[in-house]
Amino acid sequence: MANISIWSLAAFFRHTAAAAAVCVFGLVAGPSLWSAAPAFYPDDPIWTDDDRAFDASSAGAIEDTNGYDFVVNTFGETGERRDVRALNVNTVDDVPDSSWFTNRVGRREMTVAEVVKGPDRVERLSLDGWVVSGGKSSGVQPGFRMTDPEGQLYQIEVDPPSNPELASGAEIIGTAFYHAMGYNTVEVYLADLDRAALVISERATIRDPLNGKRRPLKKLDLDAVFERAARRPDGRYRVLVSRFAPGKPLGNFRYYGTRPDDPNDIVLHEHRRELRGARVFGAWLNHDDSRGINSLDMLETGNGRGWIKHYMFDFGSILGSATIFGQRDRAGYEYIFEHRAGWLTLATLGLYVRPWMLVDYPDVPASVGKFEAQAFDPLKWKPEYPNPAFDNMRPDDAFWAARVVARFTNEMIGGVVQKAEYSDPRATQFMTQALITRRDKVLAAWLNQVCPAVDPALASDGAFTFTNAAVAARAATPAESYQLQWFRFDNATATRTPVGNRETVSSLTGRAPAALLSSGEYVGVEVTARHAQHPGWAKPAAFFFRRGPTGWTPVGVERG
Amino acid sequence: MTRCRFQTLTAALLMWLAAASAAFPQESSTRAELDRQRREEKHRNAKPYEPNGFERAMHFVEERGLFIAGREGVYPKLGSLTTGSGFAYGAGYRDRDLFDNKGMLDVWAATSMRQYWATEARLTFPNLAHKRMLVETWASHRDYPQEDFFGIGPDSARAAQTSYAIRSDLIGGRVGVRPVPLILAAGGFEYLNPRLGTGRDERVPSIEQLFNPTAAPGLGESVDYVRSTASVEVDYRQPRNPRKGGWYRIDFSRYDDRTTGRYTFNRVDTDLRQFVGFLAGRRVIAARLFVSTSDTAAGRAMPFYAMPTLGGNDSLRGFREYRFRGPHAILTQTEYRYEIWSGLDGAFFYDAGKVANTRSDLNFKDLESDYGFGFRFNTDNAIVFRVDAGFGSRDGKHLYMVFGGIF
Numbered sequence: 001m002a003n004i005s006i007w008s009l010a011a012f013f014r015h016t017a018a019a020a021a022v023c024v025f026g027l028v029a030g031p032s033l034w035s036a037a038p039a040f041y042p043d044d045p046i047w048t049d050d051d052r053a054f055d056a057s058s059a060g061a062i063e064d065t066n067g068y069d070f071v072v073n074t075f076g077e078t079g080e081r082r083d084v085r086a087l088n089v090n091t092v093d094d095v096p097d098s099s100w101f102t103n104r105v106g107r108r109e110m111t112v113a114e115v116v117k118g119p120d121r122v123e124r125l126s127l128d129g130w131v132v133s134g135g136k137s138s139g140v141q142p143g144f145r146m147t148d149p150e151g152q153l154y155q156i157e158v159d160p161p162s163n164p165e166l167a168s169g170a171e172i173i174g175t176a177f178y179h180a181m182g183y184n185t186v187e188v189y190l191a192d193l194d195r196a197a198l199v200i201s202e203r204a205t206i207r208d209p210l211n212g213k214r215r216p217l218k219k220l221d222l223d224a225v226f227e228r229a230a231r232r233p234d235g236r237y238r239v240l241v242s243r244f245a246p247g248k249p250l251g252n253f254r255y256y257g258t259r260p261d262d263p264n265d266i267v268l269h270e271h272r273r274e275l276r277g278a279r280v281f282g283a284w285l286n287h288d289d290s291r292g293i294n295s296l297d298m299l300e301t302g303n304g305r306g307w308i309k310h311y312m313f314d315f316g317s318i319l320g321s322a323t324i325f326g327q328r329d330r331a332g333y334e335y336i337f338e339h340r341a342g343w344l345t346l347a348t349l350g351l352y353v354r355p356w357m358l359v360d361y362p363d364v365p366a367s368v369g370k371f372e373a374q375a376f377d378p379l380k381w382k383p384e385y386p387n388p389a390f391d392n393m394r395p396d397d398a399f400w401a402a403r404v405v406a407r408f409t410n411e412m413i414g415g416v417v418q419k420a421e422y423s424d425p426r427a428t429q430f431m432t433q434a435l436i437t438r439r440d441k442v443l444a445a446w447l448n449q450v451c452p453a454v455d456p457a458l459a460s461d462g463a464f465t466f467t468n469a470a471v472a473a474r475a476a477t478p479a480e481s482y483q484l485q486w487f488r489f490d491n492a493t494a495t496r497t498p499v500g501n502r503e504t505v506s507s508l509t510g511r512a513p514a515a516l517l518s519s520g521e522y523v524g525v526e527v528t529a530r531h532a533q534h535p536g537w538a539k540p541a542a543f544f545f546r547r548g549p550t551g552w553t554p555v556g557v558e559r560g
Numbered sequence: 561m562t563r564c565r566f567q568t569l570t571a572a573l574l575m576w577l578a579a580a581s582a583a584f585p586q587e588s589s590t591r592a593e594l595d596r597q598r599r600e601e602k603h604r605n606a607k608p609y610e611p612n613g614f615e616r617a618m619h620f621v622e623e624r625g626l627f628i629a630g631r632e633g634v635y636p637k638l639g640s641l642t643t644g645s646g647f648a649y650g651a652g653y654r655d656r657d658l659f660d661n662k663g664m665l666d667v668w669a670a671t672s673m674r675q676y677w678a679t680e681a682r683l684t685f686p687n688l689a690h691k692r693m694l695v696e697t698w699a700s701h702r703d704y705p706q707e708d709f710f711g712i713g714p715d716s717a718r719a720a721q722t723s724y725a726i727r728s729d730l731i732g733g734r735v736g737v738r739p740v741p742l743i744l745a746a747g748g749f750e751y752l753n754p755r756l757g758t759g760r761d762e763r764v765p766s767i768e769q770l771f772n773p774t775a776a777p778g779l780g781e782s783v784d785y786v787r788s789t790a791s792v793e794v795d796y797r798q799p800r801n802p803r804k805g806g807w808y809r810i811d812f813s814r815y816d817d818r819t820t821g822r823y824t825f826n827r828v829d830t831d832l833r834q835f836v837g838f839l840a841g842r843r844v845i846a847a848r849l850f851v852s853t854s855d856t857a858a859g860r861a862m863p864f865y866a867m868p869t870l871g872g873n874d875s876l877r878g879f880r881e882y883r884f885r886g887p888h889a890i891l892t893q894t895e896y897r898y899e900i901w902s903g904l905d906g907a908f909f910y911d912a913g914k915v916a917n918t919r920s921d922l923n924f925k926d927l928e929s930d931y932g933f934g935f936r937f938n939t940d941n942a943i944v945f946r947v948d949a950g951f952g953s954r955d956g957k958h959l960y961m962v963f964g965g966i967f
Binding site: 037044050053054068264266346353354 | 592614621657
């Protein structure tokens with residue numbers, strides 16, 4: 001009896017343990033087996049991210065302050081810092097259109113006129129019939145609000161007396177470029193304003209700058225604005241007119257995390273390609289003010305739901321402008337609080353000379369401010385303080401952004417600078433040339449960190465062609481050779497199986513092995529390039545093709 | 561029996577796995593569907609944004625707190641009343657948009673950690689005639705109970721430290737003209753009635769215990785003055801916390817003793833400050849020359865409390881406040897300032913100066929001197945707080961922590 005009992009007990013435990021093991025296996029492996037995602041879905045690559053799908057109308061405002069944004073980003077650990085591919089790119093390593101970004105110059109041909117026009121819906125605004133409807137609530141640039149006869153609200157801002165045309169010129173240029181790149185920007189215009197013709201609405205209010213309380217706006221408030229304004233020789237003022245974006249303001253977005261109240265916001269901002277890549281654009285245009293508080297979230301509504309549209313705005317402090325004076329020498333070279341340089345300065349009792357202190361800024365019209373291209377090093381460029389998305393930028397992010405920059409021709413750059421309407425032709429000439437030089441430096445820096453093979457095409461007969469983005473942008477001389485390694489691709493397991501030997505070619509063409517193309521839905525080729533000056537070209541770029549009824553379609557791009 | 565139980569258990573487990581599989585997310589057939597599922601899940605878990613405590617605190621500080629110090633209406637008066645007063649606190653009221661924004665009224669009262677106290681009302685019109693003219697008038701009362709006095713002349717001894725109290729009412733006004741924006745020429749009048757008393761610094765004797773009216777002219781006298789002033793000032797510093805440029809001022813004052821006539825005197829102060837920036841203005845050599853001289857008619861004397869003084873956080877930093885006092889004084893200060901971070905400068909300084917009993921002794925011989933280093937928390941327009949450590953004087957080491965700037 002005792003023996004039987006002991007055997008039964010042992011067997012019970014044995015079977016129970018086996019069952020538990022099956023159970024654990026089921027729990028652990030089950031979900032992954034059942035929901036194992038393919039590498040490519042039938043709808044890949046997607047070009048539109050439907051991030052307006054769910055109602056976000058209950059989202060509230062997140063309005064960061066200057067101090068908070070500076071402190072948490074300078075002394076805190078904001079966002080997730082890790083070397084991971086951008087999480088919102090499609091399978092061809094591009095950015096789908098979304099509430100954040102709309103592919104423009106990077107994906108389609110734009111005329112010079114289109115780029116110059118930017119987001120503007122009209123060519124020029126007249127302020128006739130407008131009324132002053134309020135004070136300006138934020139920012140260092142003096143200004144106020146006006147309403148046009150249709151009731152549309154605008155913000156009016158002036159330039160500093162020491163630097164006429166400085167901030168307004170920067171804002172016009174920045175808006176046009178950032179819009180063409182693909183970001184949402186508000187409409188901005190230049191206009192002539194006659195101080196004597198201003199009419200203050202009876203309902204106009206202002207937050208008193210002396211005590212922060214809201215009160216009726218008075219003529220004296222406008223006097224205070226114009227006291228700090230550059231005046232033209234004819235007595236009128238050149239003003240920047242910014243049209244308020246449609247929708248309900250929800251504060252700013254952050255370069256890290258997601259909004260907890262927006263169901264559509266599912267990608268950590270520090271891992272969004274267009275925010276990481278903004279570092280490249282920031283370097284080109286010296287947008288050292290690239291930070292959360294210079295962004296705007298607006299709640300738009302339609303079809304019974306609301307969604308948040310994300311804007312880049314406030315470009316008055318880019319290029320050579322610090323809005324109310326010329327840029328500081330440090331701008332673009334160091335964070336406000338630069339640990340190493342500061343401690344070195346302290347330890348050496350000020351004998352340590354920071355490199356930017358030796359930059360020889362050219363003697364240019366005051367409307368340009370402090371801007372230059374000769375000492376500019378894109379790879380060393382920094383915003384005012386750390387930006388988690390910028391810190392996460394990888395070579396593939398930078399390559400994507402640099403390709404967008406490469407699409408801006410000299411004519412486009414010249415056209416955009418013309419739009420700033422600098423009264424001194426030397427300012428236009430200098431700014432145009434500086435931006436061209438800086439663009440070329442940006443391309444040379446960031447088109448060459450990875451293999452710059454792009455635009456792959458695989459014909460039905462196996463003929464393979466591609467282009468070299470760096471060479472096309474004149475950022476590099478042609479490669480000495482390219483190596484192609486073909487492979488078969490298992491979409492379910494993401495396994496690559498090499499087919500044939502590595503092939504070396506000297507041109508931008510190759511041929512897929514016939515055996516590869518005879519069967520299978522997916523094939524691919526790994527391309528590397530050899531260039532003595534660009535070791536980054538040896539990092540492979542892998543292209544994936546899917547068999548379709550009419551031939552092979554590019555479906556995936558990965559850059560090492 | 562056991563086998564049966566095992567089979568039953570296995571069957572149950574398989575059924576559970578089958579049921580569980582239905583509960584797991586189903587494989588998406590498209591990328592768009594996959595993203596939609598992720599958003600659907602977040603939609604179920606969406607919650608309002610809750611700012612953390614630090615965020616709320618920064619909002620308060622930046623949106624309300626910063627207004628408090630510079631606010632219109634009632635405001636806290638913080639800082640210092642005079643050199644050596646200690647930290648002062650009080651309340652004020654100001655209105656900066658009087659008379660169509662042309663006038664500013666500021667009324668305040670404050671006391672300090674060392675029991676100094678003062679009150680003042682000041683009405684200013686800073687930008688009349690298209691910013692070419694300023695007019696201001698004021699009335700104030702000051703009660704400083706423990707001012708330091710070491711004797712007059714360069715040979716005063718630290719061991720002879722005493723204190724005195726001084727109380728005064730002041731009423732005055734001045735008019736300034738700016739022919740060009742960089743130059744201000746001004747003139748005005750002021751009535752003042754300084755009254756002396758026993759010093760209340762318990763650590764040292766009161767002035768009358770060690771000094772008599774011969775050694776400290778004006779001691780024991782109650783005199784009312786009418787002071788007339790004229791000054792010229794040139795200011796082309798850039799920015800106000802200067803990286804380059806200069807500030808020069810000559811100030812003539814006549815103190816007319818309206819009570820006894822024996823303490824009428826003239827005093828001329830010349831203050832020249834030059835700033836040379838290099839390395840993008842992040843290194844600055846700052847130099848200052850201050851000369852004060854006075855004259856009295858025969859049989860008249862300059863009261864000790866109106867004499868220029870040296871020593872303290874803004875002159876000879878290796879010495880105590882008001883360490884030297886005399887009818888004439890000369891002071892040179894040189895600083896090497898270097899920016900460590902934006903908002904924090906380091907500095908090395910050298911001060912040298914002396915007071916003189918006669919104008920002929922007003923030269924660069926036998927200067928008292930010190931050297932030291934400091935740190936300054938600053939903005940473009942002002943030093944907010946500084947720490948200066950002075951060494952090398954015959955009076956030992958001194959550390960000054962000051963809300964406010966140096967030259």
